[in-house]
Amino acid sequence: MLVLEGVDVYYGNIKALHGLSIKVDEGEIVTLIGSNGAGKTTTLRTISGLMSPRAGRITFQGREIGGERAERIVAQGIAHSPEGRRIFTDLTVRENLDMGAYLIHDKSAAKERLERVYTLFPRLKERASQSGGTLSGGEQQMLAIGRAMMSRPKLLLLDEPSLGIAPILVQEIFREIEQIRREDGTTILLVEQNAHMALKLADRGYVIETGRIVHEDEAGALLDDPKVREAYLG
Amino acid sequence: MTLASFLPLAIELGPQGFWWMNVLFLVAIYSLLGLSLNLINGYARMFSLGHHGFWAMGAYGAAWFTIQFHGHMPGVPLFLMSCVFAMGVAAVGGLLIGLPCLRLRGDYLAIATLGFGEIVRIAIQNSPREALGGSLGLEVPRVIMDVTRKTKADFRVLMVAIGFVLVALTAWAIRNYIRSARGRAMLAVAQDETAAGLLGINPVRSKVLAFVAASAVAGLAGAVYAHYQGIITPLEFNFMEMVKIFLIVVLGGLGSISGCVFAAFLLIFVEQWLAKLPADAGFFKDWWQVEYAAILVLLMIFRPRGIFGPREITDVWRDLKAKWAKKRSAA
Numbered sequence: 054m055l056v057l058e059g060v061d062v063y064y065g066n067i068k069a070l071h072g073l074s075i076k077v078d079e080g081e082i083v084t085l086i087g088s089n090g091a092g093k094t095t096t097l098r099t100i101s102g103l104m105s106p107r108a109g110r111i112t113f114q115g116r117e118i119g120g121e122r123a124e125r126i127v128a129q130g131i132a133h134s135p136e137g138r139r140i141f142t143d144l145t146v147r148e149n150l151d152m153g154a155y156l157i158h159d160k161s162a163a164k165e166r167l168e169r170v171y172t173l174f175p176r177l178k179e180r181a182s183q184s185g186g187t188l189s190g191g192e193q194q195m196l197a198i199g200r201a202m203m204s205r206p207k208l209l210l211l212d213e214p215s216l217g218i219a220p221i222l223v224q225e226i227f228r229e230i231e232q233i234r235r236e237d238g239t240t241i242l243l244v245e246q247n248a249h250m251a252l253k254l255a256d257r258g259y260v261i262e263t264g265r266i267v268h269e270d271e272a273g274a275l276l277d278d279p280k281v282r283e284a285y286l287g
Numbered sequence: 288m289t290l291a292s293f294l295p296l297a298i299e300l301g302p303q304g305f306w307w308m309n310v311l312f313l314v315a316i317y318s319l320l321g322l323s324l325n326l327i328n329g330y331a332r333m334f335s336l337g338h339h340g341f342w343a344m345g346a347y348g349a350a351w352f353t354i355q356f357h358g359h360m361p362g363v364p365l366f367l368m369s370c371v372f373a374m375g376v377a378a379v380g381g382l383l384i385g386l387p388c389l390r391l392r393g394d395y396l397a398i399a400t401l402g403f404g405e406i407v408r409i410a411i412q413n414s415p416r417e418a419l420g421g422s423l424g425l426e427v428p429r430v431i432m433d434v435t436r437k438t439k440a441d442f443r444v445l446m447v448a449i450g451f452v453l454v455a456l457t458a459w460a461i462r463n464y465i466r467s468a469r470g471r472a473m474l475a476v477a478q479d480e481t482a483a484g485l486l487g488i489n490p491v492r493s494k495v496l497a498f499v500a501a502s503a504v505a506g507l508a509g510a511v512y513a514h515y516q517g518i519i520t521p522l523e524f525n526f527m528e529m530v531k532i533f534l535i536v537v538l539g540g541l542g543s544i545s546g547c548v549f550a551a552f553l554l555i556f557v558e559q560w561l562a563k564l565p566a567d568a569g570f571f572k573d574w575w576q577v578e579y580a581a582i583l584v585l586l587m588i589f590r591p592r593g594i595f596g597p598r599e600i601t602d603v604w605r606d607l608k609a610k611w612a613k614k615r616s617a618a
Contacts, residue, residue, distance in 0.1 A: 101485060102484075103481060103484070103485070122484070122489075123481075123484035123485050124484050124486075124487045124488060124489045124490075127485060127486060127487040128487055132485075133485045135481065135482060135485060139479050139481065139482035139485075140482070141474070141475050141478045141479060141482065142478070143474070143478055144471070144474065144475065144478075148471060151468070151471065152471060152472065152475050152483070152486050152488075153486055155468065155472060155486050155487050155488055156486075156487040200486070201485075204486070204487065
């Protein structure tokens with residue numbers, strides 16, 4: 054479904070991704086684990102069009118998308134729940150979700166999406182008229198994922214959904230991610246520092262270090278791999 | 288037939304009434320300018336300092352159009368068409384400056400737009416006498432009413448009415464835009480361009496749209512202003528005017544429609560009142576610019592987010608009523 058081949062990405066003169074190659078098949082949950090600054094977020098930003106690759110190819114459903122602008126890429130079915138959540142704090146929860154359906158012009162379809170997101174995250178329905186800034190960290194994360202789900206994506210990119218959130222809410226969010234894959238048939242690429250949780254949820258995993266993929270395997274195998282255990286699972 | 292026949296004839300205003308009509312007209316004009324700048328600097332959170340340029344483009348556009356077609360078509364359509372033409376000129380100006388500049392952020396956008404505003408004024412000032420009047424200005428023929436000694440008052444009343452109808456229409460349009468999907472997209476871009484882009488919103492298009500619409504309204508304000516004044520000179524559209532418009536937006540509260548109109552009234556009234564004091568009024572007269580500044584400083588100390596903050600006057604009124612009801616029930 055999504056293929057990255059030999060992708061190079063730079064911040065100015067600093068090379069952040071070195072010939073990165075990954076692929077995500079339809080219906081999979083794939084996780085990208087690695088430490089701070091390894092290039093996880095950069096990878097997602099490159100896929101969703103916030104950054105352009107200087108070399109390599111990115112194809113989504115057989116179509117080259119590398120270097121296209123973000124608003125074009127989301128229209129093709131890739132939604133990105135970004136690092137730091139980036140919800141609109143001045144808008145209400147409901148308005149945030151409506152923004153997620155910006156490209157859906159059919160009102161009844163948008164309403165259907167809203168109902169779906171409310172079913173996934175009942176807390177968002179309770180807080181619908183509250184402004185986004187008044188939510189707790191976990192609720193904001195739910196809002197960010199819910200907002201991304203409003204566009205009915207085929208591929209959902211999740212950047213650190215567990216970051217800065219109470220452990221009990223992390224459990225809840227991970228259950229909902231699984232539910233999104235099972236019930237909506239959405240393919241998921243998950244970036245996480247919490248490698249243990251991510252690998253338990255995912256089908257396959259990639260380990261990234263300083264902009265290079267150093268390891269890839271079935272998620273279960275990575276969990277048992279002594280090197281991975283030592284480096285990322287403590 | 289003139290429009291005068293629709294008005295209560297020969298309204299006796301007296302000097303005091305004349306002064307008030309002038310104040311109210313200026314309030315309407317500055318409200319239009321404030322409301323439109325509020326769209327850029329308030330809702331869309333860009334920082335433009337070139338609004339006086341679009342105002343001047345509208346005023347000169349309308350004046351030029353009126354002079355060209357004066358005598359070739361009836362007055363009322365000419366008035367209306369000159370307003371539309373002025374809006375078009377300002378909107379094109381907004382588009383031309385907006386496309387390259389809106390990729391700039393914060394201070395850079397402010398500097399670029401400030402430069403633009405000054406270029407407009409200086410270009411007009413140095414234009415050939417027969418084209419845009421140069422530094423001497425342009426005389427705008429009266430087209431919607433014959434203004435004689437007898438009908439001078441009626442003309443002012445009419446222009447005040449037109450001014451406030453336009454203010455109401457603009458306020459209504461902005462309110463509806465903010466509540467529409469595109470409007471909310473603009474607010475989203477203002478808060479977080481990256482996040483908005485990820486949702487499929489084109490940030491540049493959203494910003495350019497707000498900028499062009501605001502320029503068009505400033506152009507409309509210019510057109511009405513030119514018809515009211517009868518003569519316009521480039522020096523009227525100087526940077527101090529920009530400061531005034533910006534103050535109105537800040538005082539009214541960034542993103543508050545009624546706050547903007549209220550602030551325009553306050554500012555223009557104080558300014559005109561201080562300016563009207565007789566030359567030998569002593570302290571008050573001599574120091575009026577200082578007093579003007581002092582009032583602004585005090586307001587900013589006590590109401591740093593503007594008179595109403597981001598709220599509307601109706602919200603303030605509702606809160607006050609709730610407070611009174613509470614007090615009464617307590618007593």
